[in-house]
Each structure stands twice: as structure tokens, then as C-alpha cells.
Amino acid sequence: MSATVVAASGGEPVGTEPRAPASKRDLWIVFWIFPTFFGLFGVIFVLLARVIPPPRPDVTTDQKVQWFASHATTIQIGFAAVCVVFGGAAIANGYVAYQMKRMTSGPTFAYAYMGAMAVGTLPGLLLVALCFSAATFRPDREPRISAMLYDLGMLSFNGSLGCFATGYLAFAIAILYDKNQIFPKWLAYVSIWQIVTEVIATQMWVSSAGPYAWNGSIAFWLAVIVFGFWLNCQGIFLKFATDRQPAGSRPAD
Amino acid sequence: MTNTEPTALTAEQTDHADRRQRGTHLPGDGHMWLMVLGDLIIFGGYFIVYMVQRAMAPAAYLQAQQHLSITIGVLNTVVLVTSSWFVAQAVRAAADADYERAVRLIYGGGACGVLFIGVKAYEWTMKITQGYTNSNEFFMFYYMLTGVHMFHVALGVLILGIVVRELRNPRRRRPSMVEQGATYWHMVDLLWLVIFGLLYVMR
Amino acid sequence: MQILAEAEELPKTTNIRTQLVALWIAAVSALILLIAYLAFPGFWPPMSPRLTAEDVAGFYRNHTAWIRFSMVTFNLCGIMLLPLFCVVVVQMKRMATQSQVFAYCYLSAVVSGATLFALADIFFAVAAFRPGRDPDLVMLLNDLGWMVFIAPVGMIVAQNLMLALAVYHDNGPTPVFPRWVGHLSLLTMFAMLPSACAMVMTGGPLAWDGAISFWLRNGAFATFVIVMFFAVRGAVRRQAREEGIAR
């Protein structure tokens, strides 16, 4: 097996000068950032920031202000922590792009994945941190403004669809053309589900209650279950890919 | 059924036939079946949520359902079932190594798929001009379910195109490839039958 | 550094030249940014989070011209620091004894980090756009601007962590960067880390105008950029000599 991998992609000789024996420690360090980051992400967003499960869209301005007031402390701790660790998203996505670069499908979609995900961090992760922090920063802020921050935060967090749909599409196509089997073919098919859930989630922009709202059974919960399954698969196969990568090899330019 | 005598079968084909007879042949491959079963489960989730929401306001849903045209629904179902017939026969033809017939049959299936999309687009246009938009909860489900399904149909047409391309190249034609495409296509059909039953027919 | 005459037209010579051009673009932009920084009245001293809405609105009303000048300059030149970080990526990919994985993750973090930097000046500039705006809204824009500017250090943390790890793993006979670049990178990272608290604090050294969140953070970043300019220039020169195109 390793013979095909080396022949097809990985085995570009790394310099000719004498060097230390090849080690895969760098790969493993970066790999472990993937589960660590997403674990922290889950804990922070569920337990502290209160963004998952999502607060209701169908409440009055006063209820939104009240909601911020009653969760202010955990929201503040949560999003301050997000500010420190959210670089992990860039590393996790960068590592996926790196493994995609080892595929035989050419670098195009590896770069597309990296670009789409790097852009997605701002609307999909940081903007909600900013809005909710700004709302809790001044409890006496004009209630209409806090209510707008509530909507802006939740919709940017749950409704930033295009960046991620582009990333999933790039991921799927790269896998389908790959002969090195860095990721299994079915994970590409499964990425199609992800795109479909993103398409359905568009409805949260027109629906403020019911199954298609940002906390709805279809637009949110089903999408989160699919995302969780997909992310776990991606992590597991990232580990297998790291296992199989020959020490001292690097992707082709 | 076929006019031409089948050409010599490859080892893969006789192997398939043998396993089919013993009832242990997995059509296509496991990757595709994992996708299909997962897709069925996800759609199952959508259907259940639809039923739960419907149970909360049955009268409103039934009233909205009456604005769908059953004639168009029946027409589209027959079109899609017929396309599945074409594709299923194409799988048999490919297993018999009768590739020209297989390609012709897949063209038939693809044409039905395109016709389905055309009818669906006409239906959407009619409903939107009549003022039934996604502000009504039933129509929200209608547009979402049929829209996601239409995305699957369009993807299916693309997949059938890939199957045709592989069948036309003597070095790449493999029965399992045809079966994979067919499995996906029949899933699209299967999901439509459920959507048809839930949106158009039930009371 | 003297490019050899016979190597004048080679592609690898062009590679060296473009890296040096990128470095100088970053250096000139850094100088312009420094001027803009000095010109922003909101930094001398940094505005307190405790100001009232009226005070904030009054501040933007009274200093409109300078705020506009400095923020438009930030807008125009802020991302021109990016070429410096891209040269770092090119140099990280040269590191002989590793898989290049750190370089890809570094690039990914650089791109995300740059988008944040590009956002902050817009909030400040919009706050100065209509001096008559409702003070509550001006304060909101001011809050958002300060928070984006100071608090989300995560991308720089990720970037510098990747750079430091890459330097420490580059243990061949001719390392691309000297080892102290790794130490500096980590040191900068730790100096900037606490300013994440600016999301929460309204006073004290960790608030966005505080000694740690403002002065230490920005001082550390400025020092890092300046030192990295020389460190990267050194690395590019060594690359030119190793590839036999310069003396």
C-alpha cells in the first residue's frame, strides 16, 4: 500500500543534503489540534456561550435583553475563550487542506477548501462572538440595539452558508478524483448531505419560528446531527491518513 | 428481450451473475449504499418532522394541500417511475454486455429525469404566480422537500451522464459502475414516491 | 547581497526577487501604518470603555478629520502586511526536514487573521462618517471596532504557534530560520494572549485601553513585525546563496 502512496504523490525526495531521520511528530502535533479544537469548540459553545442549543428567534426585544442578562457571565467567559482558541479552526482546516494536497486530484480543490474555510471563520464563528460580547459588555445598552445584536449574531453563526458549502463541495470533488484514497469515497458522498443541509438552512433567513427557524428541527437540529457525524468521520479518516503518510514525505508542489 | 446476441462476458460479469443467483450480490458498491442509506435516513427525518408539524394543524395543511395539482403530481410520478424502468433495464443490458442498448436505455432514463425537472419547474412557477409562497408552512415544506429532491434529480442526471461516458469507453465500462449510478437513481425515485404520498395524496 | 550575472534571468532568481519585493512592500506599509497609528486620536490615550455614549459621540464629532485619515489609511495599507507573512510561508515550505504541514496551517491562519484586521477600521470609520448619528449607535460602532481590533488574538496565536513549531522541528544542518525566531514567536504569542479579555473587561490592565491588552499587545506585535522583517530577509538571502545565485 505505502508503495502506491509514495509513487503517486507523497514521495518527492526531500532535499539531498544529509538530515535527521524522518519523523512524523510534526504531523501528529497538528493532527491532535483537530480533535482538541473541536472538543473545546463544543464545550464553549454549548456550556458557556449558549449558542448551541440556539436561543429562540421568536421572542420580544425585552426577552432578548433578559436572555443576555441572565447568561451574561457564561457568554463573556465563553467568547473570551473563543478569542484565544479559534485559531485552532484555521489549523484544523489547514491540515485537511494539507492532506487534500497529497491526493492525486491536483492542488486546485485543496486550495479552494482552505480559502473557503478560512473566509468562513469570520462570518461563521467570530461575528457571533463579537455581537454577543458587545451586547453583554453594556447591560444598559439601548434594548433595540441589543436585540439587533442578538439577531445579527445568531443569523451570522447559523446562516453563513456559502463559505462552508463551497468548502464541502471542494472536499467532495477532490476525494472523487483521488486515487490515493486519502479519504474514502463515501465521505465525498456524505459531504453532499452537508451541502443539502446548508441549502435547507437558507430558510432560516425567512422564517422566525417553526422547523425552518434558526433553532428549528430541520434547519438546525437535523443539520447539526449530520454535521456532527460528518465532522467525526473527517477526524477519524484524518487520523488514518496521518497513519499512512510515509515519514519524511511531503505533498507535491 | 434483446435483439443482439450478447458478446463475451468478462470474468467480473459472470461473477456478478453467479452471486446474483445465489442472492449475495451487492449492487454497485458499499460506498454508494452508505450514501443511499444515510440519505434515506436524513430524508426520513424530514418526513417525520413534516408529519409532526402537520399533526399540529391538520386542517390548515389539508386546505393548503388542495392547491396542489394532483394531475401534475401523478404525471411526474409516472415520468420518474418510467425513468427508473429505463435505468433498471440498462443495468440488465450492461450485465449482458450489450452496451449499446444500455447506453440507449440510460439516455431514455436521463430524458425522463430532465422532463421531471421541467414539469417541476412549471409547477413551481404556477404556484408562485398564484401566490403560494414559502410564507405558508405547508408550502414551505413543499418547496423545501421538492427543492432538495430536485437537487438530487439534477445530481442524478449528472451521474447518469458519467455512467454513459464510462460505458462508451471500452476500457472503462464496468457493470458495478452502472449499478452505482442506478442505485442512486432509484433512490431518487423512492424518495419521490414518499413525497408524492405525503404532500399530494394523504388527507 | 549581489545577484550573480549568469543567474540574472533564472526563474529561481525571480523567486528570490519577488520575495524581497514582498518584504519591502510590507516594510513601507508598516511605516505608513505607524503614521496612521500615531495620527489616530483614539490611541492617545486609548479610549476608555467607560466613556458614556455622549462622550464617545462627542469624540468622533471633534476629531472627525484625523479619524477619517487614519482609518482610511489603515483600510488601504493594513493588509499590505500580508506579503511579509506570505514570504514566511514560502520560507517555511523550504524547511528541509519536515512535511510542510506547519506551512499550510500557518497560511490558513494568516488568511483568517487578515480578514479580522480588515474589519476593525471599517467600524471606526463608519462611526466617524456621520457626526450627527445617534450616540448609542456611535458607541456600538466604537465598541465593535475596539473589540475586533484588540480581542480576537486566536489567529495570531495559531500563526505564531505554527511558526515556532516549524522552527523547532527544522533541525537539519542549514536551518531556514535561526532558533531565536521560534522563541520570539512564542514570546509574542504569550504577550498577546491576555488581550482576549478585552471582550469582557471594562477597566484595568486587561481592558481594551489597558497596559496589557493595548500597550503590551500592540507593542509586541509591532516589534515582532519589525524583527521578522530582518529575520525573513536573512532567510531569503541565505536561500539565494544556497541556490548559487548570489554571493
Add this chain to the structure above:
Amino acid sequence: MTATAAQRPHESRAITYAWAVLCAITIGSWWLSPGHTTHTASPSVAITTAVVLLGFIKGRLVIRYFMAVNTAPRWLKLSTDAWLFALWAAVLAIYVH
């Protein structure tokens, strides 16, 4: 091999029969549906139960004959049947409840 060749016309005919049954049920459901503007539809447990049963039958025909699960390994038969049964049973249960 000759034995399997003899199987094929049979399989092909089975697909056509399945198609005919599917079309017949579909056209038959024209009369069941509420989508006729001539009268006002009222909820009907009988019709819904019929829809559920027919839906189950149609789905099974597609799975067994079109998707060729009839000749597939046992786990696939079981899992597709389980999905079909769970779906339609849940639909009926929610409706009746």
C-alpha cells in the same frame, strides 16, 4: 453460466411488471387525493391508511426490483425493509395519534 443467462429475461420481465404496478397505483391515487378543486376535502383515516399501505408497497417494489435488492446480501434486505417499515409506521402513528 448458461443457467444465469436463462435468468435474465425473467429478471427483465419482473422489472417491467414492477413498473406496471407502480404506474397503476400512482394513477389510482388520483382519485384519493385532496387536490381536486371540485369539492372540499375532509380528513380521512381510511384514505391515509391506504396511502401509507400503498406507499409501503411502492417503496418495496422500487427497492426489491429496481434496486435489485432481491438478489442482494441479507443485511441490505433487512436494512432497507427496516427503513421502509419504520418510516411508514411512524407516519401512520403520528397521523393517528
